[in-house]
Amino acid sequence: MPVSFTAIDFETANRSFASACAVGVVRVEDGHVADTQYSLLQPPPGHDHFEPGNIRVHGIRPADVAGAPPYAQYWKWLVERLEAGAPDGILVAHNAIFDTGVIKAANAAVGHPARSWRYACxxxxxxxxxxxxxxxxPAVSHAVGVSLENHHNALADAQACAGIVMDLAHRSAADSMEELAAHYGTKIYNTRL
Incomplete structure (x- = not known):
């Protein structure tokens, strides 16, 4: 089951998809965790106010991100790192429409050109x-025996997402993300973010 992918999870400061304030990344190569990353982020200007409801969910406050890298700087660094490790990599997220929406909106807010990504949900x-x-x-993680101690911590959520994919790969004996998606009747999506 040598699946390779990058699980990613974002937290946002407010209702704007562009307001990324934390990211967790778990890169899996050939069925093994190769790298994990967590960073608080300064949301893009104009999307950087924190709403009380979001703070209640993830506990991140404006003071927490004061010294964090700006989204634009971190995303550029992360893309270079992902492309160096797995140029044909697939992003994976739980409810991927949210996380891909964050990438698309935040990149638009900082003027990054859209690029092609493949992703699974x-x-x-x-x-x-x-x-x-x-x-x-949390429910899926618990059902498949994947630990999720701190839901809405971006790294913990990305690790849980990666664990779910590895469970699915084990159950299906898939040798790639494409095989895994086909086995379960879903697909790998192509988009520009």
Missing amino acids: TLRLSRAAYRLRSYSL
């Missing part, structure tokens, strides 16, 4: 593979 994969009462990240 563990929410869709989970719905296809498991019979559960809930398909939230």
Whole structure:
């Protein structure tokens, strides 16, 4: 089951998708965790106010990100790192429409040109593979025996997402993300972010 992918999770400062304030990244190569990254982020200007509801969810406050790298700087560094490690890599997120929406909106806010990405969604994969009462990240993680100690910590969520993909790869004996998605009747999406 030598699947390779990068699990990613963002937290946002407010309701704007562009307001990325934290990111967790877990890079898996040939079925093994090769790297993990966590960073608080300064959201792009104009999207950098923190709403009380978001703070209640993840606990990140404006003072916490004061010394953090700006989103634009961190994203450029991360893309270079991801491309160096796995140029044909696939991003994976739980409810990927949210996380890909954050990337797209934040990149637009800072003027980064859109680039092509392939991605898969563990929410869709989970719905296809498991019979559960809930398909939230904590519920799926618990059902497959993946630890999720601190939900809404971006790294913890990315690690849980990676664990779900590795469970799915084990169950399907898939040798690639494409095989895994096909086995469960889902797909790898192509988009520009």
